[in-house]
Structures are given as C-alpha cells and as structure tokens.
Amino acid sequence: MAKKPWEGRFSEPTDEMVEAFSSSIHVDRRLYAQDIAGSVAHARTLNKAGVLSDEELKSLEAALSRVKKEIEEGNKFTWDPALEDIHMHVEERLRGMVGDLAGKLHTGRSRNDQVATDFRLYLKQEAGEVIRLLRRVRGALLDLAAAHMDCIMPGYTHLQRAQPVLAAHHFLAYYEMFFRDTRRFAQCLDRMDEMPLGSAALAGTTFALDREYTARELGFSRVCRNSMDAVADRDFCLEFASAASIAMIHLSRLCEEIVLWSSQEFGFLTLPDAFATGSSIMPQKKNPDVAELVRGKTGRVLGAMTALFTLLKSLPLAYNRDLQEDKEPMFDCADTVKACLAVMARMLPHLAMDRERCADAARKGFLDATDLADYLAAKGLPFRDAHHVAGRAVALAQEKGVELTGLSLAELQGLSDLVEKDVFGFLSLEAMVNRRATLGGTATGRVKEALAQARAELAAEGEGRA
Numbered sequence: 001m002a003k004k005p006w007e008g009r010f011s012e013p014t015d016e017m018v019e020a021f022s023s024s025i026h027v028d029r030r031l032y033a034q035d036i037a038g039s040v041a042h043a044r045t046l047n048k049a050g051v052l053s054d055e056e057l058k059s060l061e062a063a064l065s066r067v068k069k070e071i072e073e074g075n076k077f078t079w080d081p082a083l084e085d086i087h088m089h090v091e092e093r094l095r096g097m098v099g100d101l102a103g104k105l106h107t108g109r110s111r112n113d114q115v116a117t118d119f120r121l122y123l124k125q126e127a128g129e130v131i132r133l134l135r136r137v138r139g140a141l142l143d144l145a146a147a148h149m150d151c152i153m154p155g156y157t158h159l160q161r162a163q164p165v166l167a168a169h170h171f172l173a174y175y176e177m178f179f180r181d182t183r184r185f186a187q188c189l190d191r192m193d194e195m196p197l198g199s200a201a202l203a204g205t206t207f208a209l210d211r212e213y214t215a216r217e218l219g220f221s222r223v224c225r226n227s228m229d230a231v232a233d234r235d236f237c238l239e240f241a242s243a244a245s246i247a248m249i250h251l252s253r254l255c256e257e258i259v260l261w262s263s264q265e266f267g268f269l270t271l272p273d274a275f276a277t278g279s280s281i282m283p284q285k286k287n288p289d290v291a292e293l294v295r296g297k298t299g300r301v302l303g304a305m306t307a308l309f310t311l312l313k314s315l316p317l318a319y320n321r322d323l324q325e326d327k328e329p330m331f332d333c334a335d336t337v338k339a340c341l342a343v344m345a346r347m348l349p350h351l352a353m354d355r356e357r358c359a360d361a362a363r364k365g366f367l368d369a370t371d372l373a374d375y376l377a378a379k380g381l382p383f384r385d386a387h388h389v390a391g392r393a394v395a396l397a398q399e400k401g402v403e404l405t406g407l408s409l410a411e412l413q414g415l416s417d418l419v420e421k422d423v424f425g426f427l428s429l430e431a432m433v434n435r436r437a438t439l440g441g442t443a444t445g446r447v448k449e450a451l452a453q454a455r456a457e458l459a460a461e462g463e464g465r466a
C-alpha cells in the first residue's frame, strides 16, 4: 500500500472502501499536463524564494518532464487508486526519481491551491477551444447566408406562417446567437484568468513566494486576490457551464429547425447523405440523427451545469472535499459542447435549401395579409381599419379557395376603393421582403449589409480576441 502524506498523524490505514470511494484518479488524470506545468512553475518560484537551490530546481524540472513523458507514453506509468489523485501520483513518481527532493516541492503549497490552478489552466484552454469552434460555426452560417440571398421562405411566429423572409436572414439570426456565445466565453475566459498558487491550503504561506512571477510563468494575467476565495472559488466552472448551456440551447433550436425542415411536411432542405442515417427496417427513411443528437445532448450539458451549481450551493469557506465532484460534470460539459460545435461546423456547409419549396410555402397561407394592410395604410386608411379590410380579404379568399393575389381587382376593390391594380406587384414575394428595410430587417440590402458586417467582425476576431 502506498504511503499517505498525512500518515504521521494517523494510527491505522485508510479503510479500503473509503480509499476506493474517495479516489478521483480515474477522472482527474486528465489534468496531468496542467498539474506538471503548475509544479514546474511552483518549483521555479521556490527557487526564487531561496527554498530550492539551482541544482535542486534543475533536477526537479528534468524529473517532472520525465514524468510527463512517461504518462504520455502510456504503458510506463502505474495508476494506483490508493494514491487518490493526479497530484499525489505525480509527486509519488517524482519521489521514485529524485527521492526526498520530491517532498520539498510541496513547500508552501497545498493540493487545494494546486487543483484550483490545474482546473483553471484546463478550462482556459477549453474556453479558447470553444471560442475557435464557435467561430467555425459562425463562418459556416455566414457562408450559408451568402448562398441563400435569393431564397425566400416563410418566417414563422407560433410555428404558423407569418411573413416572408430571406433564408439568409434566418441563418444570420443564428449567427447573432453564436456571436453572443463567443463574447460570453471570451468574458468567462477573461475572468478565470487568475492564478491561485501561493494561497496554499487557504490562508497563504509563510514562504516568500512571488505570486506575480508564478502567474507569468503559467500564462495567467493576474493572481487571485484572496487566498480563501482562491481555493474555494469555482465560479469559473459555473460560468463556463452556463455559457455552454446557452450555446447548447442555441444549437438545439437550430437543430430543431433542421429536423423540421428536412421532414416531408416542410421539405425545405435535403440532408446530405453523409450526415444522415437510414433505418434498419424502413427502407425509405433518411433520418436527421446529427441534429437530433445535438438536440439531445443539450440535456447533458444543462445537467452538468445543474450539478455544478448544486455542488457549490451553501458550501462554507474554504476548500471542501465536495469540490472534487466538479471534474466529471465539467469534463463532460466541455467535451460535449466541443463535439456538438465541431459536428455542426462540419454539417452546416452541406445544407442547401430547396428554393422552390420555400417560395411555394411563402406564397401560401396569406403571408401577404400584413402587406395588404400596409398598402391601404400607406394610402391614408388608419392601420386598424386597413387591418380589418385585409382580414375580410383573407376571409373572402379562403371562401373561394384562393390566395389574396388570386382575388380579382374588382373583388379587392369591393372591399376598399383604395385598391388599384399596382396591388399585385406590391404583394409579390420579392417586394414584400425588400420593403422591410428597417435596420435589422429582412430586405436584401439590409441582409447584405449585415452579412458584410459579420464577415468583417469575424475576420477581425481571427486577429485578436472576441
């Protein structure tokens, strides 16, 4: 059985069920690279503080890099549940290499500030990765918008056909969501960019550690300002999981539309074969599994977020072992949101709307009723009255089994003498779309502007940060 670092005070060994129950190595071994980076920075800080000689630092650095190599090579390293977590595994292996010097590395440090540092390093990297993936999704949406500037489809409210819109406008609506997500992750990344080491167990340490130096060594922008908060804080997990949940909600809405649009009922798009699956029993089936799975995985990410919030609720200061339970949901949350963004970035470029079906749907169901009312209102009829006349036109058309433009001029004039023959051109799909030229509207000119602005913004981010 491995020796425990705390055994000086204990008279009997840990119960084996307790050992298995409290071990986290099967989960936190993923943090080995961050743990070793943290140890190298700490060793350098100890050297600066006069705790480790230059010689000692050199041999610790060399040994730490050998431990890293052994772990990466896989078969050389032994994982032992009795050693609890990644911090003790690294330290124990170090002891095998450099003997008692390994013990000196833990001067002025606790696993509490160690794990807080490891986890922030890990999540900073993940936030950066999520931001890169969000940019790919946004780029794909911009390409889709550019390819669908000429595609007019029904815009919906209450999932009832409402008014015609450009499919490009619809895609750009999703761009906006993922733009906000990018900003949210960038802000979350900025706030988590603080270094806990030097806080030790909770109160700071008696050794003169230059924390600003450690922070620079590890690529952190700042140090955590309060040692108790530094070891107890997991806000960065809550923020990441919240941002991830919102991004997943956005993905789930997009996926829901892909599922609907690819159904026979809508028929607005055909899924690329490479991103659909068939049925083992129904030969005609082509199922939108990717969109369905992303929609389904949203629940997982929200579950992880809920687990993390619940973990932190009412937890007294400072470190509590409960916090060890942050890893599994956090890893799953980051892995899932990354996988979903990556697969969507890959699938989106292959989507193509069926322009005929879309336009056909936009022509049916009186999506021009608002425009007929606007037409009359523009001629001086108060909008409330114009709305009433247009409503009667819809009722008449329904009775005759035609659309509004299927009514004759005489029939329309029977409802209002303000109607002239220009009404038919006024109610064409293109005219209806292009009249909605308010800032942020669906008019082709506005959508082109929005697309150009989004392209410029995405390109600028590529150079800097969101």
Ligand code: ARG
Pocket (backbone or CB within 6 Å): 024, 028, 085, 111, 112, 115, 319, 321, 323, 324, 325
């Ligand atoms: N495995 C622990 C965790 O993930 C590391 C810190 C343990 N600290 C302690 N005092 N037991 O939170």
